[in-house]
Amino acid sequence: MTVSVTIDQNNRSFTLKVPKEKPLVFALRQEGLIVAPCGIGKCGKCRILCETVPTDEEKTHLTPMELEAGVRLACYTYPKEGMRIGIIDIKKTRVQTGFKESAYALSPALKKIAFTADKPDIEHQHTDIQRVLLATHATGHRLSLKALRRLPDLLRQHNHSAYAVLENETLVDICSHSEHYGMVVDIGTTTVAALLIDLTTGKTVAVDGAHNAQAPFGADVMTRIQYAMDGGLERLTQGIIKQLNTLLSRLLEKSGAKDVSLISIAGNTTMMHLLCGINPEHISKAPFIPGTLEAMTLSARDLGIHSSGQCYLLPGVSAYIGADIVASLIATGAVGTNETFLMADIGTNAETVLYANGTCYACSAAAGPCFEGANLSCGMPGQPGAIDSVFEAEKNGFGFTVIDDKKAVGLCGSGVIDGIALLLNSGAVEPTGRLHAKGSLSQAITGEKNEIRFNLTDTVAITQKDIREVQLAKAALRSGIEILMREAGITADEIDTLYLAGGFGSAIHPESAVRIGMIPQALLPKISVLGNAASYGALRYVTEKEADQTARIISSASKHIELSAHAGFSNEYMGRMLFAQD
Numbered sequence: 001m002t003v004s005v006t007i008d009q010n011n012r013s014f015t016l017k018v019p020k021e022k023p024l025v026f027a028l029r030q031e032g033l034i035v036a037p038c039g040i041g042k043c044g045k046c047r048i049l050c051e052t053v054p055t056d057e058e059k060t061h062l063t064p065m066e067l068e069a070g071v072r073l074a075c076y077t078y079p080k081e082g083m084r085i086g087i088i089d090i091k092k093t094r095v096q097t098g099f100k101e102s103a104y105a106l107s108p109a110l111k112k113i114a115f116t117a118d119k120p121d122i123e124h125q126h127t128d129i130q131r132v133l134l135a136t137h138a139t140g141h142r143l144s145l146k147a148l149r150r151l152p153d154l155l156r157q158h159n160h161s162a163y164a165v166l167e168n169e170t171l172v173d174i175c176s177h178s179e180h181y182g183m184v185v186d187i188g189t190t191t192v193a194a195l196l197i198d199l200t201t202g203k204t205v206a207v208d209g210a211h212n213a214q215a216p217f218g219a220d221v222m223t224r225i226q227y228a229m230d231g232g233l234e235r236l237t238q239g240i241i242k243q244l245n246t247l248l249s250r251l252l253e254k255s256g257a258k259d260v261s262l263i264s265i266a267g268n269t270t271m272m273h274l275l276c277g278i279n280p281e282h283i284s285k286a287p288f289i290p291g292t293l294e295a296m297t298l299s300a301r302d303l304g305i306h307s308s309g310q311c312y313l314l315p316g317v318s319a320y321i322g323a324d325i326v327a328s329l330i331a332t333g334a335v336g337t338n339e340t341f342l343m344a345d346i347g348t349n350a351e352t353v354l355y356a357n358g359t360c361y362a363c364s365a366a367a368g369p370c371f372e373g374a375n376l377s378c379g380m381p382g383q384p385g386a387i388d389s390v391f392e393a394e395k396n397g398f399g400f401t402v403i404d405d406k407k408a409v410g411l412c413g414s415g416v417i418d419g420i421a422l423l424l425n426s427g428a429v430e431p432t433g434r435l436h437a438k439g440s441l442s443q444a445i446t447g448e449k450n451e452i453r454f455n456l457t458d459t460v461a462i463t464q465k466d467i468r469e470v471q472l473a474k475a476a477l478r479s480g481i482e483i484l485m486r487e488a489g490i491t492a493d494e495i496d497t498l499y500l501a502g503g504f505g506s507a508i509h510p511e512s513a514v515r516i517g518m519i520p521q522a523l524l525p526k527i528s529v530l531g532n533a534a535s536y537g538a539l540r541y542v543t544e545k546e547a548d549q550t551a552r553i554i555s556s557a558s559k560h561i562e563l564s565a566h567a568g569f570s571n572e573y574m575g576r577m578l579f580a581q582d
Contacts, residue, residue: 005079009087018079025074029216033087034074046074049086095191095209099531102333107545108199109167110261112180116161128152133171136164141171144299165261173308181260182542183248186534187267187275188212189221189348190372192243193535196251199261202543206254213243220348220369221270225284237277241304248307260309263300266538268322272313288319293555312542315555320364325351326554327537328501330547331530335554343499346371350477354484360558361484365476370469371413371504377463380410387411387456388507390418397440398422400456408457414507419462420470421512423454424579431578433471435464474518475576480563482572487561492522501533517580
């Protein structure tokens with residue numbers, strides 16, 4: 001049975017029919033109206049405006065001021081006929097699109113050449129495709145049916161001259177223009193970053209990005225897998241395909257280009273499965289077997305992307321060491337060298353790879369979403385209004401910065417790590433993680449026991465519960481690092497470089513990460529920030545001659561360490577719960 005509710009959003013109103021027996025979150029996220037709810041009543045992020053009596057659970061997540069203003073949680077709100085719901089506007093997420101570049105010889109996977117085919121001749125009954133193959137010296141073709149359909153008219157309208165796109169000696173497309181562009185995409189769980197690249201120069205022409213369109217169906221990998229298992233696989237797939245089409249359209253509009261010759265895509269294993277419409281269910285449970293980890297080359301139109309280009313999907317290593325990590329390793333340029341390095345992509349799943357003695361030792365630690373602002377009392381993604389750094393200052397004993405210099409409305413991952421490091425230095429937080437109203441910051445610390453909080457502003461604070469969340473996350477990451485070094489038989493002193501990849505890795509202050517024990521102190525002077533390494537690696541994958549071979553070596557020769565099954569992980573994890581700088 002359904003009921004009708006009125007939705008108010010962005011100065012427009014519309015009616016939506018929703019199931020009467022389910023909380024509103026299910027219908028709202030299916031319509032893409034709420035971003036990144038957990039869907040199970042734990043994160044407190046699915047805020048709506050509604051005149052209902054607040055539940056006890058809502059009272060624990062929302063402040064008295066929010067409750068008074070009519071803020072409610074969609075997870076705990078059941079619809080009634082004629083109910084009116086206000087959707088709280090979601091600020092634009094900052095998407096990491098920049099990356100650290102290094103020199104390499106440009107050799108695109110596809111080349112584009114001009115050709116003129118012989119004109120049709122009654123004595124030589126060569127078909128149109130045969131004449132094109134002769135003119136381009138191609139040994140074969142894999143043109144799509146659409147390309148074959150337009151071929152006869154294309155040749156005759158342009159006096160049998162056109163442009164051929166070749167992969168080695170195989171013809172893959174024909175068109176009437178000389179533009180040779182590629183789109184590079186990093187499909188992150190939280191955000192999607194897209195770049196338009198001039199394949200003749202390797203230069204970035206335009207960039208764009210957005211919050212992952214699948215986020216309304218789950219904030220993390222596990223909730224999206226569950227949504228797919230509940231019958232939502234097609235919706236998740238169509239959501240990301242539609243978003244890629246939107247990003248491609250915007251990039252082409254920004255540059256004035258007509259189309260791209262190729263699209264290179266990297267993402268974690270679940271994101272790649274959802275992109276292809278492959279059931280990800282078995283990634284989520286032992287023995288954690290994906291449907292595929294292989295590299296794929298296919299027509300963009302086969303995926304549903306509105307382009308005549310070829311799609312290159314990077315390979316992965318395991319269920320939780322995906323194509324994005326393979327791309328990030330390519331981005332370092334250090335695989336195959338004598339360098340011993342550690343690469344960490346810190347997020348909901350902290351993926352870490354240690355390259356030593358020619359082997360990639362890889363693991364994934366379930367750090368949880370707190371590094372991305374979730375599960376924190378005042379947490380939010382890296383959006384305008386988020387406190388992104390906290391530091392010691394004479395006035396009040398501390399100061400902070402806010403993204404885009406807006407009024408502080410929340411706290412993102414880098415800000416909470418800075419805040420805890422400052423609390424440790426002041427003596428307000430013990431190595432056990434317990435918060436006290438003492439030390440140089442005591443005047444900003446209020447409450448008692450589990451309600452105690454470090455007030456950054458009147459409305460933004462770091463609570464005792466937040467500190468515990470960070471303890472769990474940093475212990476998972478650091479334990480993974482220690483286990484990898486143990487497996488490789490080396491110490492932190494023997495590591496030449498620590499590469500930090502991803503948006504969070506680019507935002508954190510290394511000194512704060514060391515202070516809370518998230519990374520070994522010996523690695524502090526060895527840190528190299530890569531930025532969006534997955535995008536840069538996906539770019540190199542299709543523009544560097546040996547990069548695809550490097551990807552195959554990484555994916556086939558990596559030693560994956562399953563932490564949950566490792567004999568030493570539990571003890572290491574418990575020991576790393578302390579805030580110890582070492």
